[in-house]
Amino acid sequence: MTTGLLALAHPERWRLTAALGFLTVSSVITMSAPFFLGKVIDIIYTNPGEDFTDSLTSLCALLSGIFLCGAAANATRVYLMQTAGQRIVKRLRTTMFSSVLKQETAFFDKTRTGELINRLSSDTALLGRSVTENLSDGLRAGAQASVGVGMMFFVSPSLAAFVLSVVPPLAVVAVIYGRYLRKLTKMTQDSLAEATQLAEERIGNIRTVRAFGQEVAEMEKYTNKVDYVLQLAKKEALARAGFFGATGLSGNLIVLSVLYKGGLLMGSAYMTVGELSSFLMYAFWVGISIGGLSSFYSELMKGLGAGGRLWELIERKPQLPFNEGITLSKDTFRGALEFKDVEFAYPTRPETSIFKDFSLSIPAGSIMALVGPSGTGKSTIVSLLLRLYDPISGTITVDGFDIRQLNPLWFRTKIGTVSQEPILFSCSIAENIAYGAEDPSTVTAEEIQRVAEIANAAGFIRDFPKGFDTVVGEKGILLSGGQKQRIAIARALLKNPKILLLDEATSALDAENEYLVQEALDRLMEGRTVLIIAHRLSTIQNADFVAVLGQVVLAQLQSTEECEKLQKSSSPQKHECLS
Numbered sequence: 001m002t003t004g005l006l007a008l009a010h011p012e013r014w015r016l017t018a019a020l021g022f023l024t025v026s027s028v029i030t031m032s033a034p035f036f037l038g039k040v041i042d043i044i045y046t047n048p049g050e051d052f053t054d055s056l057t058s059l060c061a062l063l064s065g066i067f068l069c070g071a072a073a074n075a076t077r078v079y080l081m082q083t084a085g086q087r088i089v090k091r092l093r094t095t096m097f098s099s100v101l102k103q104e105t106a107f108f109d110k111t112r113t114g115e116l117i118n119r120l121s122s123d124t125a126l127l128g129r130s131v132t133e134n135l136s137d138g139l140r141a142g143a144q145a146s147v148g149v150g151m152m153f154f155v156s157p158s159l160a161a162f163v164l165s166v167v168p169p170l171a172v173v174a175v176i177y178g179r180y181l182r183k184l185t186k187m188t189q190d191s192l193a194e195a196t197q198l199a200e201e202r203i204g205n206i207r208t209v210r211a212f213g214q215e216v217a218e219m220e221k222y223t224n225k226v227d228y229v230l231q232l233a234k235k236e237a238l239a240r241a242g243f244f245g246a247t248g249l250s251g252n253l254i255v256l257s258v259l260y261k262g263g264l265l266m267g268s269a270y271m272t273v274g275e276l277s278s279f280l281m282y283a284f285w286v287g288i289s290i291g292g293l294s295s296f297y298s299e300l301m302k303g304l305g306a307g308g309r310l311w312e313l314i315e316r317k318p319q320l321p322f323n324e325g326i327t328l329s330k331d332t333f334r335g336a337l338e339f340k341d342v343e344f345a346y347p348t349r350p351e352t353s354i355f356k357d358f359s360l361s362i363p364a365g366s367i368m369a370l371v372g373p374s375g376t377g378k379s380t381i382v383s384l385l386l387r388l389y390d391p392i393s394g395t396i397t398v399d400g401f402d403i404r405q406l407n408p409l410w411f412r413t414k415i416g417t418v419s420q421e422p423i424l425f426s427c428s429i430a431e432n433i434a435y436g437a438e439d440p441s442t443v444t445a446e447e448i449q450r451v452a453e454i455a456n457a458a459g460f461i462r463d464f465p466k467g468f469d470t471v472v473g474e475k476g477i478l479l480s481g482g483q484k485q486r487i488a489i490a491r492a493l494l495k496n497p498k499i500l501l502l503d504e505a506t507s508a509l510d511a512e513n514e515y516l517v518q519e520a521l522d523r524l525m526e527g528r529t530v531l532i533i534a535h536r537l538s539t540i541q542n543a544d545f546v547a548v549l550g551q552v553v554l555a556q557l558q559s560t561e562e563c564e565k566l567q568k569s570s571s572p573q574k575h576e577c578l579s
């Protein structure tokens, strides 16, 4: 974690070095103040009756100038540190986001979205603040405490030794407190992540919550989660209260004892009033600095508590490669797909095998319809082809190349998908269509309109008051199922992929919509290798091959009229029946 943090802070090294320079200047000035203020007091007290106006004026004017410089240096330090901190937080966030996006799909099956969001927003801020602003305040406190102690010894060694005897026990208390706080922060952030996860999922799916009338139950669940966060916060508040109460009390007691002992020393003429004042001011500074150091320590512990989890995520190596492997040339890549003796189980349920010895061949440029009852693994075949998961054994090849050899990022640019319920992002229709291009920013409005036209989408889009600039709402909620499908088809057309993976909508579209979607799909399928999870007889009839998953359905299909019709009507078709 430390090396990772250093790497993230590295680009800020000059900013941080400059901040350290300003920190030194401002600390030196702050710490010389008590000494000179003592001199001013001595000028006033030790020359009774004499006219000390001139020397007092010039010393005060000089000190004002120096203090002004100190203030400017301190302000610059705060600015530099804060901006460096924010830059580090930004880098932490982007590094973490990119690390999350590169993880294999199984990771997202196991990790909850809300947790990741919480890490991304709250933990990064906590860690960033603790290693910059807090570090700078800590350094300042440390420097001031040590200079202050030195000056206390310089002014009065015996008084200094007396005062410092109370520091070691305080330090032990601070360390214990810091450890406790670190543990507490980790627990707080974890339970906060759970609460965020719950809120995110329920708000994101408010229609389902509403349909089941579960609002009150959900409120209670959320309240329970944040109640636990509150309990932890109470524990932290209690620890904090005890710690700061104790340090505040010991600070005051120290000042009181300095006054007492110093008063005695002054009485026996070992100290001037100016020296005692300087000493008191130094003791005060040291007290404040130690307070600063302890809050630095506790903040650092909090940051480290949050940072541990963050680093696990940042350093996690994806189990499937993200952008490695070979790419095929235009001539070699034709789009012939083959599953050979594939065995697969989802990583989250390794004991439940979805396929064993599964084989299927889809020649380049042909349409393969996939049918079978629910849960037999049709969507799983699509996921395997997209290389969202790897088979346990057996191979999946593209033009004879094992897809494990291919660069998944490249390979996915050659595959188009349209699912039953296509997911659109909450931006404009134009942006959603452009998402299909390798570089969406280069897509022209004409291209978008052209593919929308082919996908039978241009008509209804133009009927919207804002046309292609209409925002579709989260996950495309402001559109109908058929409209979403046609936008998804336009998006796939823009990608112009060699291989197409389609999941036909089961939800009943009205006749006109169904016709428009079907027509758009037919245009999309032209000249590509297509694997389609088919739910309609017409789709099966138009396919070059049909693969049936699950023996039960095969028996059912063969006994139905539809199947007979299908077998008669499609003389060039070949039916592959798989068990």
Ligand SMILES: Nc1ncnc2c1ncn2[C@@H]1O[C@H](COP(=O)(O)OP(=O)(O)OP(=O)(O)O)[C@@H](O)[C@H]1O
Pocket (backbone or CB within 6 Å): 109, 346, 347, 348, 349, 354, 372, 373, 374, 375, 376, 377, 378, 379, 380, 381
């Ligand atoms: N991410 C996952 N993790 C674990 N198991 C999964 C996952 N996705 C699907 N499954 C399981 O894999 C099996 C096959 O699911 P799949 O979605 O491929 O079936 P399907 O034939 O496409 O079904 P449907 O026609 O209902 O969409 C099911 O038993 C399902 O519970």
